[in-house]
Amino acid sequence: MDHILVLSSGIGFIILVGIVMLLLRINDASSLSNRAKRTVHLLAILLLAIVCIVIFDWYSDEYIKNGVLR
Numbered sequence: 001m002d003h004i005l006v007l008s009s010g011i012g013f014i015i016l017v018g019i020v021m022l023l024l025r026i027n028d029a030s031s032l033s034n035r036a037k038r039t040v041h042l043l044a045i046l047l048l049a050i051v052c053i054v055i056f057d058w059y060s061d062e063y064i065k066n067g068v069l070r
Contacts, residue, residue, distance in 0.1 A: 009055060016051065020044050 027040045 006059070013051065013055060017048060020048060 024041060024044055027037055030037070032040075
């Protein structure tokens with residue numbers, strides 16, 4: 001597996017988390033109802049979880065495909 005790709009996607013994930021946290025902070029300061037704020041928080045956490053699962057699934061597929069386990 002290409003180590004530069006792993007490092008760059010890791011940095012990309014950290015940047016994505018930072019953007020999501022910034023948007024959640026803006027959401028907290030908004031005049032939305034508490035229920036809407038909680039819904040936005042839930043959707044943000046679900047988005048991060050899905051992205052994390054996709055990244056690890058892709059990494060494991062590449063790891064197995066390259067035959068490192070042999």
